Structure formats: structure tokens, C-alpha cells
Amino acid sequence: MSNYSIIQKDFYRESGKWLSKFEIWAKCINPNLHFIYIFRKTQKHMKKPVLGIFWRLVLRHYQIKYGYQIYPETEIGEGLYLGHWGSLVINPKAKIGKNCNIAQGVTIGQQNRGKYQGFPTIGDEVWIGTNAVIVGGVSVGNNILIAPNSYVNFDIPSNSVVVGNPGKIYPIKRATEGYINSKI
Template sequence: MFRQVKQDIQAISERDPAAKSIVEIIFCYPGLHALIAHRFAHYLFKKKMVLLPRLISQTSRFFTGIEIHPGAKIGQGLFIDHGMGVVIGETAEIGNNVTIYQGVTLGGTGKEKGKRHPTIGNNVFIGSGAKILGSVKIGDNVKIGAGSVVTKPVPGNTTVVGIPGKVVVQHGVPMKELQLRTKNICNKEIRVEEMPDPDQETLLYLVRRVEMLEKKLAEKES
């Protein structure tokens, strides 16, 4: 466990330009504090203990804002930057040298039993607010854009963005050139980028939802 913690500290030192010293990392990085608590809780969890590891996990959540279930399997060199709002489920598995930003969820869909959380490969980058849900496998060297929602397996050496997550770069090569298309919004043709944009997709969903509600309201009034 101590060797893993040492590698976690080294990962922060190498990947965060804001880290000025080892002492600063040890005392001022909640992601590291949450990881240390998890390493110990996971050790107890593997010893078939239940309550104590959960208490450690909940206490760590209170102080760091990061919730990691004791059953989650985490490799070496994980860097949780900022960390507030990060949730890692019981059957999640994380490889080596993974970077996770604030607001990330490695969760389930609420439908499965057994293995119900994601498996993350090595050298994966997960942007802030991204949600990876279900028992899906994320390959090595994957980048997941901020705000993306991923519910399907992702092959290695790719970049995924959008809601739902779509592969836009594979092995460093764009899947296709950025194109423009038109969408009908409120009876107006608006040109939007083909590349998925989480904010754009959310706004489009809200517009469609409002239109549907207005239609139902009009039908009731008539």
C-alpha cells in the first residue's frame, strides 16, 4: 500500500504543474487523501470486512468530496485533480496512470447486478463532469471529453466527446473532417457543427422538451 501511495504522489508531481513540492501534495491535495483512505479501506474490504471500510469511505467523502466505494479496484498512479463530486462505484476498475477531473462519475445504470460499473484501461484521461455508466470497458490511452456521457465500450487510442459519447479521433486521426449540418429549431434552420457538443445537445433537448410540453398543453386547452 505504501508503494502505491508513493506512486500516487509521484503521479501528481509529474502531471500537475501547480504542484510545487511533495509537502504541498501531501497536505493540500484531497484527491491524494481520498486515495490513501481508499487504499486502506480496500485492504479491509478484501479481508471480508464490510462496515469499517464503508465508514472509512464515508468519512473520506465528508472531508474530500470524493466518494470511492471500498470495493473499487484502483491501479497505480491515479491522479484525481480537484476532485469535488467524483464518484467511483463498487465494481469499478481503474488501470494505471489514469487522470480524473472533478465531477466525474464511474457509475452503474441501476439495472444490473454483479459487475455493473466501468473498467478503465491504462493512461486514460477523463475530463470534468464526464459520466461513464454501466459495465463498459474503456481501452488504454483513451481521452474522454468534459461533460461526455459514455454508456458503450470505447476502443483504445481514441478520443470520445459528446452526449452520447462518440469517437472523434482514433490513433491521432480525426474520424472525419469537421462538417456543418442544419437542424430545425422552432421552425428555423440553424447551422450547427457536426462534432458533438455537450452544451449544444443539452440545449437542443430542452428546446424539444419545451415544444412537446407546449403541444400537450395546447391539446388539453382545445
């Protein structure tokens, strides 16, 4: 698996199979996959003078078109899956692990004061539901399901489900089973 590109690994999450470069390009008709493709290309070329500027301009166009506010500086592991397109905000200093699902309306942002001042660090195999908000210098473990409309401004231990506003933690060993498919 290590010979596959990060784009191929992201697209594997959607289809459950390894795709050729042509098949990847053909799947870009899907706005979510199209944005991921542009995002990863921008990350790959952002330190190159001419290509970096070109891909940043292309990414900016699609940020506006699709409503995704994700910047190339954001560290997001392989196997990213965006469930639906529209209105998604991720702070460029946030860190997200591999095999994560992020639904529409999600905000992963900065907290400017208080105990958890800073930016979220999110582990592997995390499912984030529609309109969930994760803010502050919080640590979200691995194998976490954050239910739709949940508000998270606290640390979450691995193998948990978070529900509500304010969020409440329920320890569950198989929290993301059936929610995160085609893991890489």
C-alpha cells in the same frame, strides 16, 4: 519501481518524483492526495478486523468532507490522479486501470438494464474530463481521452478521444499525450 508502494506510485503522478513517507504525509495538505492516501490505506487494511473498521470510518469521514464517493472495494490501478476535489462518484464494482486521471464531477456508474447492463471496465492511461459520465457494462480501452461533459454508455476502442453527449469516438494514436504526465 516495483519496490515502491501503491501510495508512492499515486503520489508520483502528482509530483513527478519519488517521495519519502514524510514527504507523502506532508503533501496530504492537498485534499485530493489526502483522500487517495486514506483510500489506499483503507484498501490495504480492509480485511483486518480492527484496522479495517478504523480505516473504513476514516474513509467515510473524508468521503463526506471532500465529496468523493469511492469505496475501498473499487479496483483502481496504481498511479491514480484526481485532478480537482469535489463531487466524484465511482461504483464499487467498476474497474479502473493504472495511470488514470479523473476530474471533478465525474460519474462512473451502473446501468440496470439494456444491452450494456453492468459496470464499466476502464483501461490504462485514461483521462476523464470534468462532469463526464460513464455508465454500464462498457469496456473503455487504453490511451483514451474522454472530454468534459461527455456521456459514455458504449464500448471505446483503445487510442481514441470521445466528445459529446451522446459521445462520438475519434480514433487518435496519441489521445492522452500531454494530458497524462508522470506515468509509472
